[in-house]
Amino acid sequence: xxxxxxxLREALxxxxxxxxxxxxxxxxxxxxxxLKPKSEKQWGALAVLTLILISSITIISLYPxxxxxxxxxxxxFSSGRSVSSLPKDVIHLYPSRNDSDVDGAAGRGSHSxxxxxxxxxxxxxxxESNTVNPNxxxxxxxxxxxxxELYAYNxxxxxxxxxxxxxxxxxxxxxxxxxxxDWKQDLYDVAGPDPTGSGxxxxxxxxxxxxxxxxxxxxxxxxxxxxxxxxxxxxxxxYNIPTSYTNYSVLFEKSPDTGESWTWNELENLQVGVRLKxxxxxxxxxxxxxxxxxxxxxxxxxxxxxxxxxQWTGIPLTTSNSDLCIKTGSFSGSEYLSVEYWNGSxxxxxIHNLGENQWNNVSLDIDGSVFTIRFKGSNETxxxxxxxxxxxLSLISINYNxxxxxxxxxxxxxxxxxxLSVSQPSLPSIAFIVGSAVLVSISGLVIRYSYFxxxxxxxxxxxxxxxxxARERVRRALEDGGGGAS
Numbered sequence: 001x002x003x004x005x006x007x008l009r010e011a012l013x014x015x016x017x018x019x020x021x022x023x024x025x026x027x028x029x030x031x032x033x034x035l036k037p038k039s040e041k042q043w044g045a046l047a048v049l050t051l052i053l054i055s056s057i058t059i060i061s062l063y064p065x066x067x068x069x070x071x072x073x074x075x076x077f078s079s080g081r082s083v084s085s086l087p088k089d090v091i092h093l094y095p096s097r098n099d100s101d102v103d104g105a106a107g108r109g110s111h112s113x114x115x116x117x118x119x120x121x122x123x124x125x126x127x128e129s130n131t132v133n134p135n136x137x138x139x140x141x142x143x144x145x146x147x148x149e150l151y152a153y154n155x156x157x158x159x160x161x162x163x164x165x166x167x168x169x170x171x172x173x174x175x176x177x178x179x180x181x182d183w184k185q186d187l188y189d190v191a192g193p194d195p196t197g198s199g200x201x202x203x204x205x206x207x208x209x210x211x212x213x214x215x216x217x218x219x220x221x222x223x224x225x226x227x228x229x230x231x232x233x234x235x236x237x238x239y240n241i242p243t244s245y246t247n248y249s250v251l252f253e254k255s256p257d258t259g260e261s262w263t264w265n266e267l268e269n270l271q272v273g274v275r276l277k278x279x280x281x282x283x284x285x286x287x288x289x290x291x292x293x294x295x296x297x298x299x300x301x302x303x304x305x306x307x308x309x310x311q312w313t314g315i316p317l318t319t320s321n322s323d324l325c326i327k328t329g330s331f332s333g334s335e336y337l338s339v340e341y342w343n344g345s346x347x348x349x350x351i352h353n354l355g356e357n358q359w360n361n362v363s364l365d366i367d368g369s370v371f372t373i374r375f376k377g378s379n380e381t382x383x384x385x386x387x388x389x390x391x392x393l394s395l396i397s398i399n400y401n402x403x404x405x406x407x408x409x410x411x412x413x414x415x416x417x418x419x420l421s422v423s424q425p426s427l428p429s430i431a432f433i434v435g436s437a438v439l440v441s442i443s444g445l446v447i448r449y450s451y452f453x454x455x456x457x458x459x460x461x462x463x464x465x466x467x468x469x470a471r472e473r474v475r476r477a478l479e480d481g482g483g484g485a486s
Contacts, residue, residue, distance in 0.1 A: 090398070091397070092397050095114075095117060098114045100311040103342065109126055109129050109308045112126075117392075118393070125388050125391075129304065135299055135301065136297070137296070139267075139297060144161060144188065146271060147187045152165040153165060153175055154173070160174070167293070170292075172291070177288060179278065179288075184275065185273055187271045193267050198299075199299045202253075202299060203252060204296065205249050205251045205295070206272050207294050208223065208247070208249070209247050209291050209293075210246065211242060211246060211289055212289075213243070213286060219282070221276070223241055225249075225250055227252075272293055274290045276290065302383075305380045310394060311373075313370050316398070322366045323361050323396065326354060326359070327394075328354055330356060331356045332389070335378055335383070336352070336353040337353070337389050339362075
């Protein structure tokens with residue numbers, strides 16, 4: 001089968017090459033070896049050969065192959081030609097893979113439903129994907145908030161504000177404290193996040209580092225984390241604080257004030273603090289200390305990128321024009337979407353900016369049975385907007401005539417049989433001719449119904465089968481995933 005494909009590709013490389021070889025060979029044999037039929041049997045064999053050749057040409061001319069593209073809407077090329085005006089040997093090939101990786105670089109972006117690229121009116125929406133990991137920023141007190149009821153200590157002896165004694169994790173070198181049985185609290189402003197207002201806030205965590213000093217085991221210390229958003233104060237208690245510094249924190253995936261995602265405005269006006277007390281009447285040296293208060297902000301400043309490959313396989317070689325044709329739908333924004341093809345070592349841009357809601361076509365020289373393109377977004381750096389583009393159809397249109405190739409192969413084999421019969425008069429000429437004709441006919445059937453049904457004769461049936469298989473895979477994936485929805 002591979003040999004048949006190779007012969008077809010070689011024949012397609014130059015449609016006139018075989019004709020030149022045949023007539024050149026005839027002329028060479030006639031001039032050099034004075035090749036002439038010398039008997040009625042040989043004249044009869046030559047007549048049969050000529051009859052087969054003329055009949056083949058006539059049949060192929062009267063009964064061209066029916067390329068069934070009725071499942072798809074008509075294509076109008078940039079030159080103004082439509083499919084109806086093209087030769088009968090024009091066929092349309094659709095991408096077979098969207099998971100190729102010819103450049104070794106990870107793809108970026110996603111398809112909504114890849115098989116839709118072969119169905120007119122059904123869109124495959126390609127989306128950019130975020131390529132940036134989340135950032136983590138630590139905010140600490142940088143000013144006095146609504147309350148300052150605790151005592152402050154600094155080992156240097158310099159009198160400092162309460163917030164200055166709680167903005168670093170330096171243990172007993174600086175801290176705020178309280179040494180009685182009623183609750184006292186501090187609230188502090190925190191340094192504004194940087195960059196302010198950029199990206200998506202994923203979560204916020206508020207933490208404290210506290211310990212209890214006690215003169216007896218019966219003494220207990222308690223603490224509460226305080227979070228003030230607007231006019232609402234949220235309290236998160238922790239009891240029986242150990243005698244060594246211990247960290248406590250509370251995680252907020254949503255704002256406790258609204259129940260929605262955090263906003264940058266909430267963080268800019270946020271106050272955090274601590275509330276402390278002892279359980280029992282204090283003895284000398286009993287107290288609860290807080291050395292550090294902090295806020296963690298996990299956020300993402302996205303960078304949306306697109307780099308998606310499409311690949312065609314099993315392409316018959318041709319010297320005729322090949323057109324890459326892409327029909328688009330709606331686009332979400334103004335970012336350009338370009339198309340590039342892989343030449344074996346580099347990407348070459350062929351369409352700088354796909355037009356919206358129209359056919360975009362370009363002529364290409366396709367060299368090989370595999371052809372790969374990629375969709376590439378124009379803004380790939382600091383792109384905070386996720387764009388999408390609807391693609392209706394994506395195909396390559398090539399000129400290919402399997403009958404012409406079959407006819408050339410038939411004639412060459414029959415001609416070779418005739419030459420053999422002339423050089424070996426003891427063998428019946430008609431046996432070689434009939435045997436060769438049978439061999440070529442079988443080869444033609446194999447070629448026609450094995451190699452080309454997907455691209456020409458029965459493309460609609462093949463595509464429908466592929467879609468059914470794809471939908472079945474989606475159904476099984478949904479069942480395996482518990483009924484979730486891609």
